Amino acid sequence: RKLKIAVVPGDGIGTEVMPFGVRCLKAAASVYGLDLEFEEFDFASCEYYLKHGDMMPKDWKDTLSQFDAIYFGAVGLPDVLPDHVTLWGSLLKFRREFDQYVNLRPCRLMPGVPSPLANKKAGDIDFWVVRENTEGEYSSIGGKIFEDTDREVVIQETVMTRVGVDRVLKYALDLANSRPKKHLTSATKSNGISITMPYWDARLQELQKAEAYSGLKIDKFHIDILTAWFVLRPEQFDVIVGSNLFGDILSDLGPACTGTIGIAPSANINPEGKFPSLFEPVHGSAPDIAGKGIANPVGMIWAGQMMLSHFGFSDAADGMLKAIENVLARQEATVVTPDMGGKSGTTETLGVAIEKEILSL
Amino acid sequence: RKLKIAVVPGDGIGTEVMPFGVRCLKAAASVYGLDLEFEEFDFASCEYYLKHGDMMPKDWKDTLSQFDAIYFGAVGLPDVLPDHVTLWGSLLKFRREFDQYVNLRPCRLMPGVPSPLANKKAGDIDFWVVRENTEGEYSSIGGKIFEDTDREVVIQETVMTRVGVDRVLKYALDLANSRPKKHLTSATKSNGISITMPYWDARLQELQKAEAYSGLKIDKFHIDILTAWFVLRPEQFDVIVGSNLFGDILSDLGPACTGTIGIAPSANINPEGKFPSLFEPVHGSAPDIAGKGIANPVGMIWAGQMMLSHFGFSDAADGMLKAIENVLARQEATVVTPDMGGKSGTTETLGVAIEKEILSL
Numbered sequence: 181r182k183l184k185i186a187v188v189p190g191d192g193i194g195t196e197v198m199p200f201g202v203r204c205l206k207a208a209a210s211v212y213g214l215d216l217e218f219e220e221f222d223f224a225s226c227e228y229y230l231k232h233g234d235m236m237p238k239d240w241k242d243t244l245s246q247f248d249a250i251y252f253g254a255v256g257l258p259d260v261l262p263d264h265v266t267l268w269g270s271l272l273k274f275r276r277e278f279d280q281y282v283n284l285r286p287c288r289l290m291p292g293v294p295s296p297l298a299n300k301k302a303g304d305i306d307f308w309v310v311r312e313n314t315e316g317e318y319s320s321i322g323g324k325i326f327e328d329t330d331r332e333v334v335i336q337e338t339v340m341t342r343v344g345v346d347r348v349l350k351y352a353l354d355l356a357n358s359r360p361k362k363h364l365t366s367a368t369k370s371n372g373i374s375i376t377m378p379y380w381d382a383r384l385q386e387l388q389k390a391e392a393y394s395g396l397k398i399d400k401f402h403i404d405i406l407t408a409w410f411v412l413r414p415e416q417f418d419v420i421v422g423s424n425l426f427g428d429i430l431s432d433l434g435p436a437c438t439g440t441i442g443i444a445p446s447a448n449i450n451p452e453g454k455f456p457s458l459f460e461p462v463h464g465s466a467p468d469i470a471g472k473g474i475a476n477p478v479g480m481i482w483a484g485q486m487m488l489s490h491f492g493f494s495d496a497a498d499g500m501l502k503a504i505e506n507v508l509a510r511q512e513a514t515v516v517t518p519d520m521g522g523k524s525g526t527t528e529t530l531g532v533a534i535e536k537e538i539l540s541l
Numbered sequence: 542r543k544l545k546i547a548v549v550p551g552d553g554i555g556t557e558v559m560p561f562g563v564r565c566l567k568a569a570a571s572v573y574g575l576d577l578e579f580e581e582f583d584f585a586s587c588e589y590y591l592k593h594g595d596m597m598p599k600d601w602k603d604t605l606s607q608f609d610a611i612y613f614g615a616v617g618l619p620d621v622l623p624d625h626v627t628l629w630g631s632l633l634k635f636r637r638e639f640d641q642y643v644n645l646r647p648c649r650l651m652p653g654v655p656s657p658l659a660n661k662k663a664g665d666i667d668f669w670v671v672r673e674n675t676e677g678e679y680s681s682i683g684g685k686i687f688e689d690t691d692r693e694v695v696i697q698e699t700v701m702t703r704v705g706v707d708r709v710l711k712y713a714l715d716l717a718n719s720r721p722k723k724h725l726t727s728a729t730k731s732n733g734i735s736i737t738m739p740y741w742d743a744r745l746q747e748l749q750k751a752e753a754y755s756g757l758k759i760d761k762f763h764i765d766i767l768t769a770w771f772v773l774r775p776e777q778f779d780v781i782v783g784s785n786l787f788g789d790i791l792s793d794l795g796p797a798c799t800g801t802i803g804i805a806p807s808a809n810i811n812p813e814g815k816f817p818s819l820f821e822p823v824h825g826s827a828p829d830i831a832g833k834g835i836a837n838p839v840g841m842i843w844a845g846q847m848m849l850s851h852f853g854f855s856d857a858a859d860g861m862l863k864a865i866e867n868v869l870a871r872q873e874a875t876v877v878t879p880d881m882g883g884k885s886g887t888t889e890t891l892g893v894a895i896e897k898e899i900l901s902l
């Protein structure tokens with residue numbers, strides 16, 4: 181089977197890590213005999229905006245709908261354009277308009293990568309964050325009244341729907357059910373956020389009654405104490421489900437506990453396959469290190485791995501993950517990037533090392 | 542000067558740690574010659590609710606307004622009453638109706654307390670979280686439509702006001718300005734939460750122009766990456782300001798990075814002194830360990846210390862903090878509670894040790 185992949189590097193380090201993501205995917209394709217077709221686009225970037233006055237061409241949706249997957253770098257340069265303009269004009273549009281309602285993010289302490297947490301070794305941290313990806317706190321409903329006066333009031337609405345909450349909870353329940361630990365943790369804040377969050381809790385309570393989930397261990401934590409547990413006892417987690425905002429926070433904090441957010445990937449999935457799914461690193465465009473050639477390419481490469489896995493190319497996906505692990509485990513200071521303790525390692529040394537490792541599988 | 546203190550133990554471990562908080566304050570009063578008057582109340586507890594059908598008596602506001610400060614334990618027993626009932630019926634009412642718009646929470650790695658972060662020693666982590674405490678994400682505006690159907694939609698509004706945002710930002714700017722590092726970090730999420738958060742950023746940008754703040758270093762991070770930095774490089778922070786929800790999260794995560802949230806205190810301040818301020822531990826009622834006598838009393842005692850500090854009794858406050866530090870630094874397994882690595886230590890052994898230490902100052 182053939183996979184048509186739209187390549188959208190975006191801004192900042194997105195453009196620096198993308199070439200190595202593509203090279204590694206091509207390497208995997210050659211080793212495992214996959215038919216991958218790539219087409220690159222320059223929109224969803226500040227440069228495009230400055231030229232065209234918009235983040236994307238009018239027909240972006242038609243264009244990208246032709247593809248099975250979007251391989252996405254990172255977008256946004258806050259010194260050039262406000263983040264809410266760049267993000268709402270691209271990434272958040274993809275997620276919403278392509279109904280990528282599951283954002284799936286693994287969090288795993290890899291061999292060789294030093295954790296900021298004391299006494300943790302590879303394998304101790306190994307869980308998935310399932311994030312609602314289309315509604316919740318990321319709504320654009322709201323506005324201002326009494327503008328520019330002392331009475332100014334600004335309102336923004338969090339919107340949860342039965343459809344939106346149920347489908348992501350079900351995805352998370354099923355994922356947890358498919359894993360040996362069979363353990364689902366729900367992030368909530370129903371003690372403070374008194375309308376939407378109790379609703380989230382109630383929907384989970386309703387759905388978990390299904391016979392199919394009778395073997396699951398299910399618990400819930402308020403988001404504040406949940407972040408504390410990430411640091412104090414990350415071993416206890418298996419699958420964690422959260423709203424758009426809570427999932428966002430947990431899927432940066434989690435990877436930080438595994439050493440660096442530079443390695444974390446993110447799959448924005450439309451489970452029904454009606455629209456293309458999108459695969460990206462969790463790290464953003466990182467303007468502070470852009471142009472230095474030291475961005476960690478693992479998040480981008482691992483996102484490619486998730487893409488293969490999503491489309492059922494399990495052998496190739498397993499191989500890519502193994503290759504990443506092998507290279508990281510060697511922890512060569514001339515290969516790995518500075519965020520993982522490397523000395524002279526660069527995006528290129530690390531990217532090429534993983535590509536080679538894949539080719540030698 | 543005399544201080545009239547309303548003692549509200551609440552639920553769960555709140556009732557277990559409170560006696561030691563009061564004893565330590567009395568010890569400090571005797572050593573430093575302070576005139577502290579205590580009166581205890583049984584409302585703001587589930588037990589009270591079960592008896593009276595409400596969390597508090599109708600005249601709670603008049604009653605508590607007679608006091609300079611409220612010394613508060615913890616409230617809520619989710620197995621007895623839903624959290625949003627107990628919290629919105631007491632603690633969140635105090636914060637809002639007494640206009641305690643600053644929630645101030647120190648985060649400090651204490652001598653002797655093992656941090657879950659690798660290679661951190663006492664003093665490495667030392668910052669303040671300033672949390673907006675009356676508005677923002679904790680609004681009760683919103684509701685449901687198409688209830689109990691597949692079209693169900695649930696909405697909750699985040700409300701920020703010019704008054705509310707400006708006053709807490711000013712408090713944080715002033716606090717940062719008064720410290721040697723002169724460094725303020727603002728928590729935002731303006732790339733995703735596209736109305737209220739850009740407003741928060743804009744108000745900070747406006748206020749920081751004031752001549753008085755020209756010596757300040759000010760930066761901002763999105764909440765997701767900010768939680769990552771807490772784990773990866775907590776040394777970099779000095780004063781952090783956040784909305785109600787973000788401040789809530791950061792002030793649980795921060796203390797977790799310093800070993801246990803059991804030691805963290807929280808001051809809910811009405812800076813103008815028009816209403817009583819409220820001092821409480823950050824930990825909640827912790828039903829899972831309630832009744833075992835092992836709750837860490839330090840959060841409660843340190844909250845008492847913040848109360849003395851707030852009212853200008855600096856010698857007594859310094860003494861209490863020193864006493865806490867001295868006892869923790871000894872790290873006696875028969876004294877400190879299990880959450881700090883203690884073996885047979887209990888609420889009582891630790892509480893009494895600190896009381897004694899104060900009396901010996």
Ligand SMILES: CC(C)[C@H](C(=O)O)[C@@H](O)C(=O)O
Nearest residue numbers: 371372404628633789823825
């Ligand atoms: C109990 C809960 C409502 C409260 C809050 O979220 O404010 C608590 O977590 C806190 O931090 O004081």
Ligand SMILES: CC(C)[C@H](C(=O)O)[C@@H](O)C(=O)O
Nearest residue numbers: 267272428462464732733765
């Ligand atoms: C860039 C930003 C809008 C985005 C988000 O908050 O969703 C990012 O943090 C992420 O996690 O993918």
